[in-house]
Amino acid sequence: MIESFALLYVFMLAGFVGYEVISRVPVILHTPLMSGSNFVHGIVLVGAMVALGHADTSLERVIGFVGVLLGAGNAVGGYVVTERMLEMFKSSKGK
């Protein structure tokens, strides 16, 4: 029970962190940041791996396999497009 509550606190605090991290962000970074946060929830891949890892029946295996495939797509795709966008942000002073 206490363990569940500890996780609930983690949930609450992480919520505040997310809010704080994003507030006061300039408009020019809205799209890359949305893409970046999209990448971060690609961590779902890890969860899908665990789900597939303890799948016993073939139905569970199929669903788990699809989950891992989709999760990997989220993580890799999110990384690639975010990196490509941010790569282009240069300052004129840098030249």
Added chain:
Amino acid sequence: MGVVIELSYFLTAILFILGLKRMSHPTTARSGIWWAGGGMVLATVVSFMHPEIAGNQLLMVVAILIGGGIAWYTGKRVAMTDMPQMIAIYNGMGGGAAGAIAAVELVKLSSAAAVVAEAAEPAVHHSTFVVFLAVLGAMIGTVSFSGSCVAYAKLQGLMKKVIRFPNQQKVNMAVFALMVLFGLLIIFSSHPQIGVILLFFLLALAFGAMMAVPIGGADMPVVISLFNAFTGLAVAFEGFVLQNSALIIAGTVVGAAGTLLTQLMAKAMNRPISNVLFSGFGDTGGGPAEEVTGSMKAMEPMDAAVMMSYASKVVIVPGYGLAVAQAQHKIWEMTELLEERGVEVKFAIHPVAGRMPGHMNVLLAEAGVPYDKIYDLEEINSDFANTDVALVIGANDVVNPSAKSDKSSPIYGMPILDVDEAKNVLVIKRGQGTGFSGIENKLFFLENTSMVYGDGQKVAAELIQHIKTL
């Protein structure tokens, strides 16, 4: 082993948060994604040794290679203009993955319940609260999945029509209610039928699609951002189910950040989120539109080039049309020529220029425009009064003065760039038609406005030629 994994997840969480923090400032943004990427690789690698993983590692590797490979290939190839729909589809995949995790757990519950009952041993993992979170996460994740797919199809032009039918809201509500009902059935039955689980997922898929179908293209970015926050939450809930702190932290951070980002975007567009979701664009505002008087004056590129070359201050207002014409490189070349002649050039970006807030900045950055030459609406609006030439290229609604004066206009109240206050306005435009929203633009008929007709890229090339000869 468990300690190593927990420590790695802990480190991953730190890397994610610091990465996101760095991504919210232009100078550190690029290193931010590297930090977050490092965290992701670490978490993925150590997860192969997760104590709850009993087998199927080969399947995992195959799935990662296929999913990751496809995403890598498409992500590298996508044009910058198509970025919003790409983000939508990757986000949808994450939602789908969260849904799949829940599906595995629920199917397990359905088959294991009988065994557990016989053993008279309460399953630690499957308390009602945990099943509730699994169902909630499944709902949100699956809705995000199908909704994002529809958003992708719409922005990609695969689905052109905005589908609306009478009583649409009521039908959507009915589907939503049914979905919740089946969700409750799963939560409160000690061993849910496979059929019930299947129907629940089908309803969630249908609801997500139906939610996104009536929304017009201009509002899509806000919806994509909302689905992004949804996926984050779904991931966090599945994290509770799997007792996995990395999922809980990363998912919650994204859920909160995504919600805030959605609000910021909606605010920038002057469209409350409820409006975006429940009413179509252009449904508001009654009465006849204000009569537009006067006529448009055409100008040759030669004269436009002269006007800009001898100005002391030029502000360029690019819109999505610029990106469609792929003219951003030419415009930057022109800017450099003007700067060599001592003209001060700035870029003014409306929050919703491009397909989503910040999209235009990305497109200009691609062409090599440094971000410190690019100004936000609030920063630049007071500047227009002492600007010699405002060059509008491919933008329309965001410079329409009707938004300030005409109460019957569908865009009334939207913050606009006060281009009309500049001494001279040059508008590069394909033809005389109206823009994206189909609203007549008063700016084009003003005394100080001149129209340069033609394809954005061609006109820009001509301007460069003429400026060189001056």
